[in-house]
Amino acid sequence: MDITSIIQAFKIEGNFIASEIINSGYINNTYKIITSDESYILQRINNHIFKDVDKLSENIDRITTHIQSKTSKEKQGKVLIIIPTKGGNKYYKNNDGSFWRMFNYIHDSKTIETLNNEKQAESLGRAFGNYHKVLSDLPMPKLFDVLPDFHNTPKRIEQLKKAINQNNKHIRVKDQVDYLLSLASEMHEIITLGNQQKIPLRTIHQDAKVGNILFNQNDEIICIIDLDTTMSGYLAYDFGDAVRTGMNSASEGEQNISKVSLEMDLFKAFTKGYALVSKKFITPEEVKSLMLGVKIITYEQALRFLTDYLNNNVYYKIEYQEHNLVRTKVQIALLKDIIENFKKMNDFVITSYR
Ligand code: GN1
Ligand code: MG
Numbered sequence: 001m002d003i004t005s006i007i008q009a010f011k012i013e014g015n016f017i018a019s020e021i022i023n024s025g026y027i028n029n030t031y032k033i034i035t036s037d038e039s040y041i042l043q044r045i046n047n048h049i050f051k052d053v054d055k056l057s058e059n060i061d062r063i064t065t066h067i068q069s070k071t072s073k074e075k076q077g078k079v080l081i082i083i084p085t086k087g088g089n090k091y092y093k094n095n096d097g098s099f100w101r102m103f104n105y106i107h108d109s110k111t112i113e114t115l116n117n118e119k120q121a122e123s124l125g126r127a128f129g130n131y132h133k134v135l136s137d138l139p140m141p142k143l144f145d146v147l148p149d150f151h152n153t154p155k156r157i158e159q160l161k162k163a164i165n166q167n168n169k170h171i172r173v174k175d176q177v178d179y180l181l182s183l184a185s186e187m188h189e190i191i192t193l194g195n196q197q198k199i200p201l202r203t204i205h206q207d208a209k210v211g212n213i214l215f216n217q218n219d220e221i222i223c224i225i226d227l228d229t230t231m232s233g234y235l236a237y238d239f240g241d242a243v244r245t246g247m248n249s250a251s252e253g254e255q256n257i258s259k260v261s262l263e264m265d266l267f268k269a270f271t272k273g274y275a276l277v278s279k280k281f282i283t284p285e286e287v288k289s290l291m292l293g294v295k296i297i298t299y300e301q302a303l304r305f306l307t308d309y310l311n312n313n314v315y316y317k318i319e320y321q322e323h324n325l326v327r328t329k330v331q332i333a334l335l336k337d338i339i340e341n342f343k344k345m346n347d348f349v350i351t352s353y354r
Contacts, residue, residue: 011083053099055144060228066139083103109216122269122273129277147231179332180299199285202235205241206238208242234286235278243267247263257330302332
């Protein structure tokens with residue numbers, strides 16, 4: 001793939017000097033592009049997953065424009081903006097059928113896989129609170145539903161069952177399959193609350209993992225990235241995903257399962273940060289649903305990794321054959337810890353909103 005010709009399709013400043021692969025994210029391919037005047041982020045969009053690149057790009061344009069319009073002058077340059085093609089498009093389709101897009105590069109930023117201190121955890125909470133707040137008045141119409149049923153846990157359970165029936169690979173992972181299916185009946189709760197209209201649909205990120213956050217060197221948050229899945233959903237999903245990734249003492253691919261546990265102090269700091277911002281708009285029913293999000297999103301992620309393992313790794317990028325199985329085991333260990341501490345964590349959430 002000749003990346004230099006792709007770069008030339010975009011409205012960039014300066015002459016191309018170098019490109020570096022950024023190895024984070026399991027879906028799109030990401031590069032840092034350095035020119036004589038500037039740096040940029042170039043991404044190859046995974047169009048097997050995001051099938052309607054037009055509508056995806058329109059969503060991201062609307063989200064980034066809205067966020068930018070609410071950002072003070074001093075902070076411009078610290079939020080994501082789309083760099084259009086020379087023809088003014090939001091993405092570029094190469095003649096080999098691949099899809100590309102470009103963003104500004106945010107300087108002096110870093111991503112973190114697992115949080116190291118309470119200051120980071122509190123900022124993470126505030127960042128998602130703010131994301132929800134800022135997007136609450138995104139002008140109509142509703143964002144396009146890029147991945148329908150993305151966090152529909154009952155449907156994810158059906159997908160696992162389908163994958164089990166496809167081959168004999170499941171025999172090797174009987175323990176994991178049995179454990180996850182034994183919990184299936186208690187994982188419908190958020191969808192049910194939503195269907196009963198007890199909790200409202202809002203615009204949320206839907207991939208609120210800590211790796212999708214840019215921090216500065218002082219552990220403060222600059223902005224949230226990876227906006228592909230931002231669409232209608234329930235607050236509990238983002239709350240849950242942030243806890244699932246940020247408050248796990250191990251990373252998603254940890255092979256030593258004994259290292260996996262939920263960091264209670266970080267959880268408390270995160271919850272304080274989220275409550276501080278969300279107090280102004282969250283409903284009492286939503287507050288009660290937040291911990292369900294932690295449990296259900298962790299469960300769902302275990303299902304998704306295991307399903308992909310059984311389907312021979314067609315969805316997530318992997319570095320070795322058993323990678324999705326290792327990831328499943330990490331999520332299961334974390335889930336067990338969450339279930340054990342559920343009441344304590346839930347009490348803390350409820351008290352934080354008093
Ligand atoms: C994927 O693209 P990335 O790595 O930020 C996935 C999320 C999962 C996550 C697991 C579109 O996110 O839903 O939670 O991996 N994104 C999509 O780490 O499926
Ligand atoms: Mg990402």
